[in-house]
Amino acid sequence: MTVRNPVAPRAAAEVKSYDIETDVLVVGYGCAGASAAFEAATAGAQVLVLDRAGGPGGASALSGGEIYLGGGTPIQRACGFDDSPEQLAAFLLAALGPGADEQKIAHYSEHSVAHFHWLVERGVPFKPSLWDSPAWVPPTDDGLMWLGENSWPFTEIATPAPRGHRPTANDFGGKLLMDCLVSAAESAGVAVQYDTYVTNLILDEDDSVVGVAARRYGRELTIRARRGCVLTTGGFVDNDDMLAAHAPRLLGHTKVSAGTDDGSGIRIAQAAGAAVRHMSAGQVGASLIPGFAARGMLVNNHGQRFVNEDTYPGRIGQAALFRQDMNVWVVVDEQGYEEVPERERWGVRPTHVAESIDELDELLDLPPRALAATIARYNEFASRGIDPDFHKAPRWLRPLTPPLAAIDIKAGIRPPSESGTRRGTGASVFTLGGLHTTLDGQVLNLDSTPIPALYAAGRASSGLHGEGYISGTSLADGTFFGRRAGAAAARNT
Template structure:
């Protein structure tokens, strides 16, 4: 076993000396990690009357949550959806999330959808409001402060036939793609402090402490050269994913090890996940990465067509960017090209998918890219035939994005892994119940242990079905549930 995949030792309470235990502080709930999930868990536990300690390895709060795009995936009829005229219901949201989940856990999806409107209100009660406005363009994130847009595949085949589409990407009302979430985390920190949570920065958990019966009853911590223990009625692990741990990435999600830019903070090293494994918790969906390199905006590029090394189409190009990227990852050598004619091409200011060149003829294009002679000619003829008819019977691309590509020269954008600027993070983690209780392979719970956020497996979406805003949405929602349940359990044990 490599160093980065080592499972921490478990400490048994009955073998720790009386002197050690006597010097340990005791809390009802100890939360590991002050990102969105950990902050929400700590706040709800404290509001439920628990004495709470929150440990954060960094010098400040926020974690990877503060680096995210500012989307919360919420629906079921939120105030923003209603104000902008978008009909939605918990049932339609549920049907959609079931459709895009790899192994849907129906109780979790149902809880998330039925609790989404309440959770929307809880988030705003932190001290901000989502703008009651809608951004209609196809984009990765709103450029301004618009409060709502599509951040998934709701309008994309086959999901549009399985659930009524509705936009559910609720963005924090701050321009840009990171400052908004930082604002939410600052507000969450203020609410956590008001609730009386004790926060220790630059302090991380190193080992879990269990009773003779196997229940988690505390943990060991380290802060620089200082070490110690705390006793706990329950421990909530919310310490992030493992994208920054090369050994774990190589073992579980080797695609992320090849060339993508990793999206994470320094402490997304999988330690929280390994702490869960140390006491017998099952790890789920560890091989599922999120990998993406959006080729839009500009949205006009979606009217083009994407081919692999055989010069053939392989997906509907109007999918949300992570879905299209996952299809690319499945092609030989993870290679693909976006081809757009001169009538429809537009050039982004900051292209994540670089332009290779423009070609006067398709034959010249095939030669330059090393594609089989006549392959793209055949694909283009078929694509134009479908575009003229207004229906993509081959891959079901929506009619609004179908346009004949006949006017040379043709621009080619490079979607190959290692050429396009792919970015990614991990999706797998500790198996948990709907209330965040860590579970063993047989489904039984590890008493006293909870997990939430990126180190837990909750909605179980794969890369093709991922919706932007899920990490913040489910992390905050299930973090709250874990905190409340942990507070109840620890209270019952007092």
């Protein structure tokens, strides 16, 4: 007996009738789905959004809310910073590579200011003020933050300018962003059906996508999409089988998702012949407080530094996992610890405290005198305001003096809004790879030919990113290319 592949596409000839019909079908209701739905509806299409959850938002609503925008936005100018599309593109190519999509980055950089205005017109508020300290998510409602642009090696590649644009919310702003996008989409006439899980694409004789099969409360539905289907179903961090096949280094760590990033959209498109890109790439959030790291040093289990501690903390996370297997400690002295305000510490306390460097060496079970040698070299150059090894900015350079503390990043961190322990591997991860798409979100097959009427955006697609990541580039990529995918689907008549 032949067993049907659960993600294999259905033939349209086998579908006797459709339960629902629409012009444009959007699968997934995070930032990319809401943006795609809005643009398709305002282009005159009838739009239906399906989401497997009981409400909108997905991982976007749980995020910090940062949107990576630049090129000279009103918020940048109000805070006294000049920027240009060329400088934005130069930074993104360096920070998101190797493998970053040069064409998409150039197009996004050219239209980033216009995209800022589109977000504002959809009701997303931004306050013209700068948060000027290292942080994952600032505890204020400041509208702009640095995301590594002022750290080496990027200071030698592009003129530094802060580009992390934050909706006006204390702490995490993802929910506010999604409230605005969902309100805009539904005000434009978008219809939504929740608790609906899409299982298969439906293909016509010419392999064009004409609809989907889905399940809702145990009942199968068929939905016809007269113009196109846009997949915005997220990545695959929640699918351990896919991680094992494509990104095994991401297995076994805390997952950054809403629990629904199972790769379903990627798989049903692959079953219809879609190509994928950068499936091994992933973002790693190291469980450390950036303010402690910048004021101290990061060492591995050999007692050696391995990265400049003032860089974007996600870059630290990738270096910690991919090069150090998360065997990492933050070493800081009493002054450095006290300089970080309590509300920015997220309850993190030292896991080891010592009156001398040698004592800390022993507590961490490092090679004898290894940490002492590292600190001696660091202090020698820090006293001169330089860091020849990793080029930390002079602002953060100061000799470390006992007593010293070390923080095992496996102890975890917990945002103030969350409860419970976060001890684990020290890494929180999500995937970056996905479906190969054009600038308009058309999904390409293995011959780099568009699959008719199939589009994708957000983490279901391979967007701006190569192997690198910067906070805010997921929401930027998802909203910007989600818009393009929705508009392109609406035009496909």
